[in-house]
Amino acid sequence: MAIKKTKNNTEDQNQEYFFSDLKQVQIISGISAFSGVLITILAMLFLPARVDRNLIIYTAIFVSLFIAVYYTFPRFYLNPRLMLLPDAVFIITITTVMYALKDMGEFYIVFFLLLITVDAFSFKFKDFMAVLVMIVSAILFSNIFLARQFFSVNALVFRSIIQLYSIIITALIMRFYAKEALTERKEKEKIRRLAQNTLTAIKQLRNLLDNIGNGVFALDKEGKIILTNTAAVNILNWKKAIAGRKIQEIMPLYNADDQLVDPVKKVLETKKKISRSDLIVKRDYESINVYVNVAPLFDIDGGIQGTIVLFRDITKEKELEEQKMEFVAISSHELRTPLTVIEGYLYYILNSNKLKYDKKTRNFIEKSHKSCLALQRLITDLLEVSKIERGRLKMIVDSFDLSELLDETVSELKGKALKNKVELFLEVKNKNLPHVMADRVRIKEVITNLIENAIKFTEKGQIRVGIKKDGKNLLVSVTDTGIGMSKEDQKYIFDKFYRAEGWRTRQRGGTGLGLYISKTVIERFRGKIWVDSKIGKGSTFNFTLPASKKIKKSKEESSPKELKKFVSKL
Numbered sequence: 001m002a003i004k005k006t007k008n009n010t011e012d013q014n015q016e017y018f019f020s021d022l023k024q025v026q027i028i029s030g031i032s033a034f035s036g037v038l039i040t041i042l043a044m045l046f047l048p049a050r051v052d053r054n055l056i057i058y059t060a061i062f063v064s065l066f067i068a069v070y071y072t073f074p075r076f077y078l079n080p081r082l083m084l085l086p087d088a089v090f091i092i093t094i095t096t097v098m099y100a101l102k103d104m105g106e107f108y109i110v111f112f113l114l115l116i117t118v119d120a121f122s123f124k125f126k127d128f129m130a131v132l133v134m135i136v137s138a139i140l141f142s143n144i145f146l147a148r149q150f151f152s153v154n155a156l157v158f159r160s161i162i163q164l165y166s167i168i169i170t171a172l173i174m175r176f177y178a179k180e181a182l183t184e185r186k187e188k189e190k191i192r193r194l195a196q197n198t199l200t201a202i203k204q205l206r207n208l209l210d211n212i213g214n215g216v217f218a219l220d221k222e223g224k225i226i227l228t229n230t231a232a233v234n235i236l237n238w239k240k241a242i243a244g245r246k247i248q249e250i251m252p253l254y255n256a257d258d259q260l261v262d263p264v265k266k267v268l269e270t271k272k273k274i275s276r277s278d279l280i281v282k283r284d285y286e287s288i289n290v291y292v293n294v295a296p297l298f299d300i301d302g303g304i305q306g307t308i309v310l311f312r313d314i315t316k317e318k319e320l321e322e323q324k325m326e327f328v329a330i331s332s333h334e335l336r337t338p339l340t341v342i343e344g345y346l347y348y349i350l351n352s353n354k355l356k357y358d359k360k361t362r363n364f365i366e367k368s369h370k371s372c373l374a375l376q377r378l379i380t381d382l383l384e385v386s387k388i389e390r391g392r393l394k395m396i397v398d399s400f401d402l403s404e405l406l407d408e409t410v411s412e413l414k415g416k417a418l419k420n421k422v423e424l425f426l427e428v429k430n431k432n433l434p435h436v437m438a439d440r441v442r443i444k445e446v447i448t449n450l451i452e453n454a455i456k457f458t459e460k461g462q463i464r465v466g467i468k469k470d471g472k473n474l475l476v477s478v479t480d481t482g483i484g485m486s487k488e489d490q491k492y493i494f495d496k497f498y499r500a501e502g503w504r505t506r507q508r509g510g511t512g513l514g515l516y517i518s519k520t521v522i523e524r525f526r527g528k529i530w531v532d533s534k535i536g537k538g539s540t541f542n543f544t545l546p547a548s549k550k551i552k553k554s555k556e557e558s559s560p561k562e563l564k565k566f567v568s569k570l
């Protein structure tokens, strides 16, 4: 009998209300209740004089007032705590009216029961049927009891019992169904509101998505587009339908070497996000530089569901960057020539025996020469960086003995270290180390930079340069007992222009470009570079380079074919 909503009860879930709006139901309820009062008043005019008219009139006025107030304010008729109020009022009304009607009371009950069925009808068909069955059974029972008079009590007692029974049943039914229907309706209303809010949120998101300047693609596991925004369509100038197509078809990405790359596939494999600003979207008629960010999209269980691709047209930015770097390159180049002349003359003045000057002047000239060298260093570094940024850092790849190169560099810098009162030495762990394939000059620059830094930042102690085999790589380390650096600094030390905080660093001068260039060079040869350091204790800079397959004794042994193969892999 009870109409309970369970998850499995699909029939119940699908059952529709006769009236979808709660307000409508309440209005119908109100009208039926009011018509009850109206009929009562009208009936009075035709009722025989034996009924208590005054009582009926007062009751009718009271109920009318109650109905008018109760059904006017939603805060009353929608308040679950006040749901019993009309029931109570109606029970009192019915009892009073029946009392006033005396022996005509049953007609009134039947009339009221009919009103309740109308009320129930406005809720649900099933409810309506249930109410109808209850009422019919109530009437049937009353007739049976009245006709048979099972017990030898007089008919008036039975009549009263039946009337009471009808009133209680009526009240219970009203109460039960009204509550059920109201909660169900409220739930439905909640769901409707939730759906509406979700729709609004989706609309807002869509708006947001369409109003951001970045192109956005959401892709499924196969790389097919499931969601896109206006910017994506505009940036790519795509005229046809996008949804369902593979991203490569719409946005084929190429690297600087004109090779197709697929960051989406990589993200799906590794589940890690990728950001790149060196890619180009190429199509028959145009090509644009893009910044692309591909992130994995996880489902609730943490499984990969697809990817989100965010991209931006950076063609103009790239052009500006190119112009800027070209300007740096040209101006640095132009600066270098006069600077070399100045440095040359200062060197000559400092080292000439023929020229005579006092101690103070010598000090000035020494300072000028030092600044000149620092400026030269800065210009060289800037030129290198501009070459890196423009992809013009040329490498001459050859097979060479890295330990020999270390030996050579350490020997050259020993004097400089001694001048700074630090000991510099080389430790070669393994014999017959394999060669490496790289640009000897560039690698020498890296080693020099690391050792010079170690000298620069070490006041006392030693600098140990080591080389050993580490799996398929050769591992070079430069360990000093210098000032060291914080964990925070270690994170950014290889970034362009980054210099560690503190007066000690500032005191020592520098550009903050050396390590950036070193990192670029090492990574170009598929190596890695990193630092381990502790403030006050010292630092160890490490880099690896892949060992070439054969142990090469001399340069002549590397065949040009092998070289070509290696270079093409870089």
Ligand code: ADP
Pocket (backbone or CB within 6 Å): 449, 453, 454, 457, 480, 482, 483, 484, 485, 493, 498, 499, 500, 501, 505, 509, 510, 511, 512, 513, 514, 515, 516, 539
């Ligand atoms: P530069 O030395 O010209 O400033 P680098 O890129 O070579 O530029 O180094 C960047 C910064 O890294 C330095 O300014 C310094 O703060 C820190 N650094 C590099 N090597 C060492 C070292 N061996 N010990 C402590 N700090 C170092």
